Amino acid sequence: MTAPSSRFILICSGKGGVGKTTLTANLGIALARQGARTAVLDADFGLRNLDLLLGLENRIVYTAQEVLAGSCRLEQALVKHKQQPNLALLPAGNPRMLEWLKPEDMRRIAAMVGEQFDYVLIDAPAGIEGGFRNAMAAAREAIVVTTPEVSAVRDADRVIGLLNSEGVKPIQLVLNRVRPKMMASQEMLAVDDVTDILALPLLGLVLEDEQVIVSTNRGEPLTLGEGGSPAARAYINVARRLRGEDVPLIDPSKERQGLRARIGRLMHTKIF
Amino acid sequence: MTLRDLIDKLLRRQPASAGTAKQRLQLVLAHDRSDLNPELLEQMRREILEVVSRYVEIDMEEGDVSLATEDRVTALVANLPIRRARTPGEGGSGRSGENRPQPVSSPIRS
Ligand SMILES: Nc1ncnc2c1ncn2[C@@H]1O[C@H](COP(=O)(O)OP(=O)(O)OP(=O)(O)O)[C@@H](O)[C@H]1O
Ligand SMILES: [Mg+2]
Numbered sequence: 007m008t009a010p011s012s013r014f015i016l017i018c019s020g021k022g023g024v025g026k027t028t029l030t031a032n033l034g035i036a037l038a039r040q041g042a043r044t045a046v047l048d049a050d051f052g053l054r055n056l057d058l059l060l061g062l063e064n065r066i067v068y069t070a071q072e073v074l075a076g077s078c079r080l081e082q083a084l085v086k087h088k089q090q091p092n093l094a095l096l097p098a099g100n101p102r103m104l105e106w107l108k109p110e111d112m113r114r115i116a117a118m119v120g121e122q123f124d125y126v127l128i129d130a131p132a133g134i135e136g137g138f139r140n141a142m143a144a145a146r147e148a149i150v151v152t153t154p155e156v157s158a159v160r161d162a163d164r165v166i167g168l169l170n171s172e173g174v175k176p177i178q179l180v181l182n183r184v185r186p187k188m189m190a191s192q193e194m195l196a197v198d199d200v201t202d203i204l205a206l207p208l209l210g211l212v213l214e215d216e217q218v219i220v221s222t223n224r225g226e227p228l229t230l231g232e233g234g235s236p237a238a239r240a241y242i243n244v245a246r247r248l249r250g251e252d253v254p255l256i257d258p259s260k261e262r263q264g265l266r267a268r269i270g271r272l273m274h275t276k277i278f
Numbered sequence: 279m280t281l282r283d284l285i286d287k288l289l290r291r292q293p294a295s296a297g298t299a300k301q302r303l304q305l306v307l308a309h310d311r312s313d314l315n316p317e318l319l320e321q322m323r324r325e326i327l328e329v330v331s332r333y334v335e336i337d338m339e340e341g342d343v344s345l346a347t348e349d350r351v352t353a354l355v356a357n358l359p360i361r362r363a364r365t366p367g368e369g370g371s372g373r374s375g376e377n378r379p380q381p382v383s384s385p386i387r388s
Contacts, residue, residue: 156299156306163307166350192282192294199300203307205350273282 012120015127015248016145016174020161022132024153025182028218028227029241030129031059036229036245037125038092045084045123047116048098049141050131051107060087061225062095071099073118074111080118089230094123104136109143116144125248134164148174149209153183154195162204178209180244185214186258190270197257210244211255212237308345312352319345326356335361 017030027050034046047070048056057063068083073096084094096119119126130141142148148169152162162179169177181200188194201208215237221228228238229245243253286293309316323343330336337359346355 156303159303160306160310163310167311170350189296192296195296195299195303199296203300203303273280273285275280277281277284278279 012123013125014116014120014144014146015125016130016142016148016169017127017151018130018138018141018148018165018169019132019151019158020134020163020165021152021158024151024158025180025212026132026151027055027059027129028222029149029151029180029182029212029244030056030127031227032229032238032241033245033248034060034093034095034125034127035087035090035227036242037127037248038087038090039229040245040249041092042125042249043092043123044125044127045094045096045119047096047119047126047128047144049112049128049144050137051098051103052101052131052137054098056129057085057095057097058225059222060093060095060227062087062097063225066097069097069099070115071103074099074115080122084119107140109140112140112144134168138165139168142169142172142174145174148177149180150177150204150206151180151182152200152204154181154189154197154200156195159195159200159203166204166206177206179204179206180210180212181208182212183214184211184258189258191273208255209247210240211258212240212244213258304347305345308347308352311347311350312345314345319343327358330356330358332364334363337361 017026017033019026030046034044037044046056046060048054050056057066062085065085068078070083072078073080073083080096084096087093087095096115116126116128126144128141128144131137150162150165150169152158166177169175179201181197184197185194189196197208197211213236215235217228217233217235218237221231227241228235229241231238246253283293285291309319314322326343327336327338327341331338341356341358343354343356343358346353
């Protein structure tokens with residue numbers, strides 16, 4: 007029985023390497039910690055990584071492939087997270103699955119997962135081709151991840167066009183790898199520039215943060231710990247906003263205090 | 279202009295890059311979204327100018343047909359300064375796309 011309120015959320019970007027999988031892992035853990043039954047689907051069959059970021063790579067027995075083929079039950083393929091049993095991963099199958107996988111297959115498997123979970127997060131592959139379209143078929147809403155760089159924003163725009171034409175909504179934006187210093191000196195696209203250009207509401211802002219790399223080394227998403235690193239707080243806030251909580255966004259160019267920040271602000275007030 | 283822009287100008291420094299990034303993005307997205315490549319746009323621009331100049335004399339140098347985009351809606355924006363209207367006889371004849379020199383001072387009759 008599908009919980010009618012289950013949410014099927016695609017996490018996508020167009021451009022590769024902007025932080026989709028990192029967001030999926032951290033958001034999955036954060037939602038689970040906030041009490042929501044959450045499943046993360048690795049829809050990047052070519053280059054799967056979600057298992058690794060969650061530290062679950064050694065516990066995979068079956069994958070989406072066996073579930074689709076009917077050779078195992080969904081429960082057997084789902085890998086439950088030890089510390090956060092509210093979270094489960096459905097691993098991607100063999101890359102050769104790409105040869106026969108159809109959008110209907112993804113829709114079918116997502117629907118099965120949706121029967122047991124409140125949130126189904128689908129980690130999309132980069133690009134706008136078959137793999138992405140399969141992943142998109144499983145989703146009702148989407149989070150587009152981008153960085154404040156021209157190529158990432160342009161590719162995000164292409165993806166948003168496709169999501170719009172498929173009727174996926176709402177579509178919300180997560181801006182990743184923000185560097186407040188560069189924004190203050192106007193050497194990085196401002197937050198408003200990106201949201202204006204893409205015409206999407208901002209769901210979250212994640213700063214560039216070394217701790218992201220440390221946590222991937224360990225296979226322990228930042229949201230698992232108590233640490234208040236900037237990225238960890240950002241991911242937790244994304245989860246809260248997704249659940250409908252009203253959490254104010256920070257403006258990185260105004261966030262910084264002190265004389266240097268004040269001078270920075272002075273430098274970009276209009277004088278004539 | 280911001281203080282930063284002014285200082286950049288005085289020091290002959292390159293202006294901050296974020297503004298450039300935004301402008302370039304807006305232009306490239308207008309093209310991406312409309313699926314019109316620059317050649318097609320140029321061809322369309324020429325044909326539009328040709329049609330319009332059958333009816334009014336336009337300033338070919340100043341004339342501009344381009345794409346603009348806001349809130350994911352792309353618009354074709356034509357800015358065609360009119361020098362003067364053509365007389366009915368002139369207008370019907372069609373082929374008058376060439377840039378025939380005309381007295382700039384002639385008033386616009388309509
Ligand atoms: N906020 C951040 N601060 C620092 N590093 C980050 C941040 N977000 C992501 N990264 C790093 O960027 C790299 C790419 O991240 P990730 O694998 O999540 O991207 P992706 O969009 O899933 O890539 P792909 O398109 O290949 O699937 C990783 O090395 C990750 O550690
Ligand atoms: Mg990925």
